[in-house]
Amino acid sequence: MAKQKKQPRPKAITPKGFRDYFGHEVTERAEMLQTIAGVYHRYGFDALESSAVETVEALGKFLPDVDRPNEGVFAWQEEDESWLALRYDLTAPLARVYAQYRNDLPTPYRRYAMGPVWRNEKPGPGRFRQFYQCDADTVGAPSVAADAEICAMLSDTLEAVGIARGDYVVRVNNRKVLNGVLEAMGVADDGQQAAVLRTIDKFDKVGEAGVRELLGKGRLDASGAYIDGVGLAEEQAEPVIAFLTSKGADAEATLANLRAAVGESAVGAEGVAELEQIAALLAAQGYGPDQIEIDPSVVRGLGYYTGPVFEAELTFEITDEKGRPRQFGSVAGGGRYDDLVKRFTGQAVPATGVSIGVDRLLAALREKGRVQSAERGPVVVTVMDRDRMPEYQTMVAELRQAGIRAEVYLGNPKNFGNQLKYADKRQSPVAVIEGSDEAARGVIQIKDLVLGAQIAENATLEEWKERPSQFEVPRSELVAKVRDILKAQS
C-alpha cells in the first residue's frame, strides 16, 4: 500500500572493498570460530561481544600509518554532533569495556572476542574493508606468565583448527629488547628511533651490509634511487647488527646473544630476562622450538606494544598468483600493551593478548586441503505431479526427522530436466521421484546422483548395466534407502 517514489533502479553491487560469503564459506568459518572459542574457553577466557559501533574518541588513533582524522575508520556524525565509528579492531573496544566495567570484572580479566572489524582503506586483491578477527587478551596481569599463556594457547589453537606441528611457528620477541638496543646505540631522538626501527624491518631484503649503509650515509637501492641514511656513526650500528644476527641454535644461545646486544641497557636486560622466563615456562609445559621460539626478527607494526610481542607464522609454501612459491606468512600476532586502558582511566593497566586473522587462517587451511572446498547439497524430492505436493512435503519431513538434509523442488515443475539441473547445481547426492504411476503402485524411484555422474563420465555399457544408479523401492523404505546411498557415498 505504501507509495514508492519513482526513481532510477539501484545497482545490485557489493560496495567496493566488501564481499559476500556463500554456503560453505560461511559455515566453515563458523566452525573454525567455534573451535577457537573452545580452546580459549578451556583456558579460562570468557566471551565478550561489544557493539560494532564505538565513539570515535574511545577508538583513538592507533591504526598504523594514519594521520588524518577519521582516516582508516568508517565514521559518521550523530544528530547531537558526536561522532560514531565502526571498530577497526577488537583491542580498542576491550580497553573501553575494561575501563568502563573494571569494578565489576574479575582481575585479571581474561576475555575472548570474535567478529568483523572494518577498515576504511583502499581495497586491494584479497584485501577487504570488512574482515574477521578472533582475539584473546588478559587484562590486569603484569606477570609474563600471562604472555607465555597466550603463546601456548595460540599454539594449541593452531593445532586445534588443523595446522600440523611443523607447519607453523609462534615467534616471540620483546619490545624492551629493541628499546635496549636503541639505548645501547645511544639513539634517544624519537625520529631517529623510528628510522632505526624501519631499517630493522628491511633486514630481510637488504642484509647486514645494507642495514649498515642505511643506518649511516644511505644507499643506492636496486632501482638506482638513492635512499637517505639515518646518519649514525659506524660503531652505533653494532648493537643493531648484533641484535639482527642474534638468533642462535636454541633459546639459550639466542638469549646470550641478545644479552650481549643490549649491553649495559637496564631496560634491555629486563627484556631479555622476560624472554628467558617465557622460554622457561613454555619449556616446562613441553612446548618445543617446533611450536614456539624466541625470534628477534619479530617487529610488530602497531605503536602500542610495550613488552613481549608474538607472531604466528605458517611455514609451508604456497603458490602465489604468478605461480611462484612463497611462504604463507603471518596469521596471528599480538603482544603486551600496558598503556591502552590508561588512556581512559589515567592508571596504567597491564594487558597482553593475541589476534588471529580468521580469514587468512581459513585460506591457509583451504590451501592445505584441510577443509572441504564444497559441501554436499540436500536430497531433492522432485515434483512430478503438482497435486501431490502434500505427499512430497511429507517425504522431506520424514527425511529431515531422520537427520537427513532434504527439500522439495519448489520451482516450476513442468520441465523435469530443470529439476535435475537444479539438483546438480545444488550438488544434491540423491533425487527422489514419485509420479502418479509410482504412487499407484506404492513405490518411489531413488536416484544416486553421485554414482550416476561417475557412471556417466567413465563407465562402459557393461558397467552401466551392472551398477544401476536408480532404484525402485517401496514408499515405506524411503528413509532407509536414502540413508544407505548416502553412507555408500561418504
Next chain:
Amino acid sequence: MAKQKKQPRPKAITPKGFRDYFGHEVTERAEMLQTIAGVYHRYGFDALESSAVETVEALGKFLPDVDRPNEGVFAWQEEDESWLALRYDLTAPLARVYAQYRNDLPTPYRRYAMGPVWRNEKPGPGRFRQFYQCDADTVGAPSVAADAEICAMLSDTLEAVGIARGDYVVRVNNRKVLNGVLEAMGVADDGQQAAVLRTIDKFDKVGEAGVRELLGKGRLDASGAYIDGVGLAEEQAEPVIAFLTSKGADAEATLANLRAAVGESAVGAEGVAELEQIAALLAAQGYGPDQIEIDPSVVRGLGYYTGPVFEAELTFEITDEKGRPRQFGSVAGGGRYDDLVKRFTGQAVPATGVSIGVDRLLAALREKGRVQSAERGPVVVTVMDRDRMPEYQTMVAELRQAGIRAEVYLGNPKNFGNQLKYADKRQSPVAVIEGSDEAARGVIQIKDLVLGAQIAENATLEEWKERPSQFEVPRSELVAKVRDILKAQS
C-alpha cells in the same frame, strides 16, 4: 615510539543505544544461532553472509514510518561522494545479492543469514540500535508450498531451541485477503486504504463498535480527544467487520468466513484459496492448530508484503517491569514479498521468508528458565609460590588436556584471600593449592568451592566435619580428583 598528541581523556562509555554482552550472554546466543542454523540447513537452506555495509541506494527505503532521507539507518559519505550505510535488516541485502548473482545461484534459492543489523532510532528500554536477526528466505518459488515450508520450519525451529508446543503459535494470514476486503468495501484510494489498515490494527483496543466509528465519522478516545474517522459509509464497514471476526473454531470455519468477507473480489478469493492450500499442506505434514493456525488478525507492518504473512507469537505470560502479567508476544515474522528484487532488475521475482528476533527469543527462553542464567567458571590453580609457576602451568595444561576448563591465577599472588575472592567472582567450581610444604610431600590440596559455599551457608558443625570440602591427594591424582568433584557437582 609513535607520538601521541596530548588530548583530554576519552570517556569509557558504550555509545547511546548500544550495549556489550558478557560471557554466557554471548555463548548462549551463539548456541541458539547454531541450533537455528541446523534446522534451516536440514531444510535445504544455504548460508549467506553479506557485508554489514551496503550502498544507500541498494538498501532503499523500506523501514516503517521513515520519510526523511537516511533517517532510520546509519549512513556516511565516501570520498567519491557515494553514500554507504549499515544494513537495517537481512532482507534488503538478500534482494541485492540475488539480483547481483542470479545467474549463478540455483532457482529457487533457499538461503539463511544471521547477524547483527543496525537501526538509527531513538533507543528505549530493551530497545537497542544493534540487534541480531536470523532469517530464512526462498527466492524464485511462486508456489505457496514455499510459504507453507517457511511456516513448518519456523514451528520446528521454535521447538528445537526449547519453546514447548503450546507455548507458541505461528499465525498465518494473507495480504491478498486484506486487499480483497478493501475491494469488497469499494475503497480504492491509497490514503483511504492505509487509513483502513491502521484502523484494523486498532481492533484489539477499540473493538467492533470502535472500528465502526473510526471507519465512519470518528470517535472520542479514552483521553477525551476526538479521532477523525475515515469517512466511509456505514455499509462499507461490513466487510472489515466480517474479516475481523472471521476466526472460527478451525481452519475450515475461518476460511469459510473469510470467503464471505471478500465477497466478489477476485484477489480476495485468490488469497483465501492460497490460505486453504497452505492449511492443507501443513495438515498433511501433521502440523496441528496448536502449532500453526490461520489467523486474520495478523497485519504485518512492512509495506512490501504481497501475499501470505506469518507471525510467531509466544503465548505464555510473563511479568512486566511493573509486575503486571502480559503475553510475551511476537518473536518472528515474515511473509511473501514478490517485488523486492524487481527494484534492481525490473523483473518481478517471487520471494518469501521469515526473520527471527534472536535477542527476544533468547529473553523468552531465559524467562522460561530454559537457558542457564550463569555458567560455571574455570578450575583455578592458585599461586602459593611464584617460583613454582612452571609447575602450576603444567597442572592447568594437564586439566585442559582432559577437557577441563582451567587457569592459573595471574594476578598478584601475595594475598591468598584475593585469589579465593577471584575464584568466587569467576564462579569457579574448584581451587587447587600447592605450597612448598605440599610440593615437598608430593601432594596437592583440592577445594570443592560449590560444596564449600553450601556448607558455609547451611551446615551444622557435625555436617561440616562429616563432609569436608577440601581434599589432600597425591599430585598424580590431580585430574582424577578434579573430575570426580565436577561430576558430583553437576
